[in-house]
Amino acid sequence: MTTSPKLDAKIPDGQLEQKWTKYRSTVPLVNPANKRNLEIIIVGSGLAGASAAASLAELGYKVKVFCFQDSARRAHSIAAQGGINAAKNYQNDGDSTYRLFYDTIKGGDYRAREANVYRLAEVSANIIDQCVAQGVPFAREYGGMLDNRSFGGTQVKRTFYAAGQTGQQLLLGAYSALQRQVGLGQVEMLTRHEMLDIVNIDGKCRGIIARDAVTGKLERHFGHAVLLCSGGYGNVFFLSTNAMGSNVTAAWKAHKKGAFFGNPCFTQIHPTCIPVSGDHQSKLTLMSESLRNDGRIWVPKRKEDAEAIRTGKLNPNDLKEEDRDYYLERRYPAFGNLVPRDVASRAAKERCDAGFGVNRTGEAVYLDFAFNMKYKYGKKEATKKGIQNPTEEQLTELGKAVVKEQYGNLFDMYQQITGVNPYENPMMIYPAVHYTMGGLWVDYNLMTTVPGLYALGEANFSDHGANRLGASALMQGLADGYFVIPYTIGAYLSNEIRTKAIDTNHEAFEAAEKSVRERLEKLKNINGTKTVDYFHKRLGKIMWDQCGMARNEQGLKQAIADIQALRADFWKDVRVPGGLNEFNPELEKAGRVADFLELGELMCRDALNRNESCGGHFREEFQTEEGEALRDDENFGYVAAWEMTGDANWELHREDLKYENIKIAQRSYK
Amino acid sequence: MSGNMNLTLKVWRQKNKDDRGKFETYPVQHISPDMSFLEMFDVLNERLINEGKDPVAFDHDCREGICGMCSMFINGRPHGPLQGVTTCQLHMRSFKNGDTIVVEPWRASAFPVIKDLAVDRSAFDRIISAGGFISVNTGNAQDANSIPIPKDDADAAFAAATCIGCGACVAACKNASAMLFVSAKVSQFALLPQGQAERQERVLNMVAQMDAEGFGSCTNTGACEAECPKGISLSNIARMNRDYIGAQLSVQKA
Amino acid sequence: MSWLTRMFSSTIGQKLIVALTGLFLCTFLVVHMTGNLQLFKDDHGMSFNMYSVFMTTNPLIKTVSYILYFSILFHAFKGLHLAYKNMKARPVGYAVVNGKANSHWTSRYMGILGTIILVFIVVHMNDFWAEYKFGHIPYVQYTENLESGEITAKPYADEAGNPKSIANKAEETIVSINGVDHKITITKDLYAEVAETFKNPLLVALYLISMFAIGFHLYHGFQSGFQTLGLNHPRYNPAIQFLSTWVFAIIIPAGFAAMPLYFLLIK
Incomplete structure (x- = not known):
């Protein structure tokens, strides 16, 4: 197995610990006078985009930022709940850069690049400093110092947080920094603009075509470099925890213009989401991972009981303890309910597929707080208050108060969405698509295979390998934007100081705009009989059934055929109302779904190619006797980077992953 | 799976900012009480498209109450009848079968209608650009634990910082005043030691921009606080008034 | 633009004018009310009339009274001006507004309540102040x-x-x-003038309505003034709330209302 000659990761030589420091000190620089003449386009204004835009503008580059929302502050980074990891070792519990690096590689099931992950761990501490200086109000202890919590897959407390709204606070910090540069005239912010193509000239990315969503006008924008910070593509599944507008379009257009797509099949399914309640459902809502600390996950032991619960004949509270199957505790006694996300998700699916699911759709399991409410917290409180021989009711009441204090807002949200009181009844949860580890392949500089085109944050194939640990997405997005790209972009731009701004009347811009216009007109003129959502829901179902938590060869092949047929039908029969030159959300949606219909096929092809199970990618053919994921490091210890060679035609390139500082081992949680 | 609620929607339709606009009435059937309010609009739009009509344009994105994009004025209240909830988190079980629901866009001269229920809230961004930040370039920062911040101050700053910028405060205010929004940002930084260096400049500049955008003045009705989906407190407005007056009287400039 | 004009042309600065003048008028009401209690003294109005003389001749009081007139005018002018500007901030109104769900009605009708009070002040000053100064009171x-x-x-x-x-x-x-x-x-003999004037039931009715308006105006206005000055503190808010409800919304308007009623019904 050797790395494809088309993939040069440009990893600096030297000791792992020295690579970044040394590289950072030797990477070519652009002098301040030249920076003023260099234009950088940034697509997306989430953690990666906003932090990159602010940092680059501070350095003196001329920056243009595009986002499809009405404000940079709406980017979906805002919805991240839990926290952000950083190797600060404030808790004196033995954390270090190496340990964060190690946990991330292991958590990613050994499918991430050592050098990138080490750099991520290194800059993680700077992120916290930067954010605090910006006024991000992280949670603090009474002494005034920063507080930490622990998260899955680690043995130290290194997660910084701001209640359950860490993503919001970090994004608002980056957004403030960005808006400051807007006020200073260093950044031009174009909201309600969607990038619809990149423009390559002489083999380099030189700009984008964007559509003004309010007027419908197509615009040409030149840049010496283009940064895609457009997030993940979980919405290919229709239902996910992503925002409604989250899409793959920017990354996909880049892919079609030469950027390789890395590990598209690596998707993270989060185990604790509120289950689907009906086919009207438009999105899924996450319930924080922290709930698994006190909630016990179970389904009935007997199918008859599950059936009775589904039809409403049996109240789960009445089911006897011995008739319940706490399957995570049964299967993974060492980690119990706190196994990593991929493992927990698969186990829930296994039980529901076997007929033990509990809500009307049969696709839900219980997350039950009654036991810990009573015996963990209730007893403790009773002891504290000196109550001798408390009754069961007393214990429940005492415990409820504690649970309310810890998880009150989550419980309220659950009740708001489901109409069920989670203090009285066990919560119902089911896994849902949450994050995509795959994305545009980038080298150590975060540059894609197209010179001058970069991908940051969730949009790149990232440092998370095949599975991302909790509280690491925020860390990566901000690391890329604040502390990586400002240095690494110099490697490219230092050679561009003689490039004058290219007139957007250049034929390449002309051609790109024409093809964008034609595609929009084509979408509009089909004037078929089915709505965009109809196709999106169908695609989502195919992806979820065949390329979701568990995949197999036959299903993936079927999915590829089904997606091809659905795509053909889409281009024959979709109906897009309204005009091109007006505010037209359906038109925007149609373009995004058209791209998802192509991406879905590539994801299935990638999943089909990867004949192993690792992290979020579980191939049913490749599992241990106990039903655990079976990795094949010898044959699949690589990044799969797909090059689009024609319409729905791809060529696979491999980047061999070398582990020189970590010993590869099988993950076990038993 | 469909539900059993039948409702009448009176929805504001306006083709663009120059159009006069008017209400259209749409009956919607078989609505499930488990649907969110926006999912009910998805159902309506699906039907309108199938009927060859123009669907209702409305802003929305995360649908979990945090991005601040959704913005409907429902039966005379921003984000509808519940407190502490955005439109996307409002569910149909909060309504009764047979109800008539009037849905309007946020209304303020500073928030011009783009189409139907979608409005332009870029005025908020411009206010933030005027001073809603701490001027610290990337790399400038000292160690995060070098300044201890009392927990109560950190918590209060956080409470102010939870503003999602949806504009419900402006929509609810009879004067279309943006004081709650602006004061939340001013307060967040006023409560933190990092925010002190620019404290006076910040409040002066942000208020000046707020006024330039054409928002009304605050008459302390408290409607903003009552309708804010994140419960941002009126005490922030008092703090901003205090800081503003103090800054005007004492800032070291002629 | 000097900083002063800049300050007082901002929305907060203009509100500051309304708040400062309003709170000053509140203190005036306390004095006016206390002084006028002498109407109830059974001395043929001598205390009241001497009090009137004192109030119109003492140089300090005279100075303050000019500030007072100025405050009334400025408070009314700024208040109405802001109300007008606030209406312009929402050029297209809502079809349905459920204001009672989020605010007390008094706070939403300050302009109207204030206008009633302004009309009242004109009538009131015409009846007594102008009469006393320029008219022919025996x-x-x-x-x-x-x-x-x-x-x-x-x-x-x-x-x-x-x-x-x-x-x-x-x-x-x-x-x-x-x-x-x-x-x-x-x-x-202003006392006689008062007694005579309040024999007119229509005028008494106007006074009563106006006292309700003042009560409601102050119920919101007094505490609102503190908020505008930035004086909002969990420790002192209850006291402000108490004063605004009991003193300014109830006792003062009730005391003033008792005067015309006393002359109409008892004297």
């Missing part, structure tokens, strides 16, 4: 027995019964009648 002569404290009053007139006047607003002399010292006080 003089009264009080004779107070300094030993027994007994007071008698009679119109200040010549033998034919024609009203007489004096150059000053009041004159006091001590005379000995039957060996007992008496104080003769001649002053304008």
Whole structure:
């Protein structure tokens, strides 16, 4: 197995610990006078985009930022709940850069690049400093110092947080920094603009075509470099925890213009989401991972009981303890309910597929707080208050108060969405698509295979390998934007100081705009009989059934055929109302779904190619006797980077992953 | 799976900012009480498209109450009848079968209608650009634990910082005043030691921009606080008034 | 633009003017109310009339009174000006507004309540202040027995019964009648004017309505003034709330309302 000659990761030589420091000190620089003449386009204004835009503008580059929302502050980074990891070792519990690096590689099931992950761990501490200086109000202890919590897959407390709204606070910090540069005239912010193509000239990315969503006008924008910070593509599944507008379009257009797509099949399914309640459902809502600390996950032991619960004949509270199957505790006694996300998700699916699911759709399991409410917290409180021989009711009441204090807002949200009181009844949860580890392949500089085109944050194939640990997405997005790209972009731009701004009347811009216009007109003129959502829901179902938590060869092949047929039908029969030159959300949606219909096929092809199970990618053919994921490091210890060679035609390139500082081992949680 | 609620929607339709606009009435059937309010609009739009009509344009994105994009004025209240909830988190079980629901866009001269229920809230961004930040370039920062911040101050700053910028405060205010929004940002930084260096400049500049955008003045009705989906407190407005007056009287400039 | 104009042309600065003038007017109301309580004194209005003289002749009070007139005008002008600007901030209104769900009605109708009060002030000042200053209020002569404290009053007139006047607003002399010292006080009889005016039920009705308006206006206005000044503190808010409800929304308007009712129904 050797790395494809088309993939040069440009990893600096030297000791792992020295690579970044040394590289950072030797990477070519652009002098301040030249920076003023260099234009950088940034697509997306989430953690990666906003932090990159602010940092680059501070350095003196001329920056243009595009986002499809009405404000940079709406980017979906805002919805991240839990926290952000950083190797600060404030808790004196033995954390270090190496340990964060190690946990991330292991958590990613050994499918991430050592050098990138080490750099991520290194800059993680700077992120916290930067954010605090910006006024991000992280949670603090009474002494005034920063507080930490622990998260899955680690043995130290290194997660910084701001209640359950860490993503919001970090994004608002980056957004403030960005808006400051807007006020200073260093950044031009174009909201309600969607990038619809990149423009390559002489083999380099030189700009984008964007559509003004309010007027419908197509615009040409030149840049010496283009940064895609457009997030993940979980919405290919229709239902996910992503925002409604989250899409793959920017990354996909880049892919079609030469950027390789890395590990598209690596998707993270989060185990604790509120289950689907009906086919009207438009999105899924996450319930924080922290709930698994006190909630016990179970389904009935007997199918008859599950059936009775589904039809409403049996109240789960009445089911006897011995008739319940706490399957995570049964299967993974060492980690119990706190196994990593991929493992927990698969186990829930296994039980529901076997007929033990509990809500009307049969696709839900219980997350039950009654036991810990009573015996963990209730007893403790009773002891504290000196109550001798408390009754069961007393214990429940005492415990409820504690649970309310810890998880009150989550419980309220659950009740708001489901109409069920989670203090009285066990919560119902089911896994849902949450994050995509795959994305545009980038080298150590975060540059894609197209010179001058970069991908940051969730949009790149990232440092998370095949599975991302909790509280690491925020860390990566901000690391890329604040502390990586400002240095690494110099490697490219230092050679561009003689490039004058290219007139957007250049034929390449002309051609790109024409093809964008034609595609929009084509979408509009089909004037078929089915709505965009109809196709999106169908695609989502195919992806979820065949390329979701568990995949197999036959299903993936079927999915590829089904997606091809659905795509053909889409281009024959979709109906897009309204005009091109007006505010037209359906038109925007149609373009995004058209791209998802192509991406879905590539994801299935990638999943089909990867004949192993690792992290979020579980191939049913490749599992241990106990039903655990079976990795094949010898044959699949690589990044799969797909090059689009024609319409729905791809060529696979491999980047061999070398582990020189970590010993590869099988993950076990038993 | 469909539900059993039948409702009448009176929805504001306006083709663009120059159009006069008017209400259209749409009956919607078989609505499930488990649907969110926006999912009910998805159902309506699906039907309108199938009927060859123009669907209702409305802003929305995360649908979990945090991005601040959704913005409907429902039966005379921003984000509808519940407190502490955005439109996307409002569910149909909060309504009764047979109800008539009037849905309007946020209304303020500073928030011009783009189409139907979608409005332009870029005025908020411009206010933030005027001073809603701490001027610290990337790399400038000292160690995060070098300044201890009392927990109560950190918590209060956080409470102010939870503003999602949806504009419900402006929509609810009879004067279309943006004081709650602006004061939340001013307060967040006023409560933190990092925010002190620019404290006076910040409040002066942000208020000046707020006024330039054409928002009304605050008459302390408290409607903003009552309708804010994140419960941002009126005490922030008092703090901003205090800081503003103090800054005007004492800032070291002629 | 100087910083002062910049400050007072901002929305917060303009609100500051409304708040400062409003709170000053609140203090005036306390004084006015306390002084006017002398209407209830059973001395043929002598205390009240002397109080009127004091209020119109003391140089300090006179100065303050000019600030007062200015405050009334400025408060009303700024308030109405802001109300107008606030209406312009929402050029297209809502079809349905459920204001009671999120705010107290008094806070939403301050402009209207204030306008009622402004009309009232014009009527009120025309009735008494202008009459007292420029009109022809007859003089009264009080004779107070300094030993027994007994007071008698009679119109200040010549033998034919024609009203007489004096150059000053009041004159006091001590005379000995039957060996007992008496104080003769001649002053304008505003008291009689008040008593006469409040015999008109329509006018009394206007006063009562206006006192309701003042009560409701102050119920919101007093505490709102503190909020605008930035004085919002969990420790002191209850006290402000108490004062605004009990003193300014109830006791003061009730006290003022009692005066016309007293003359209409009891005197």
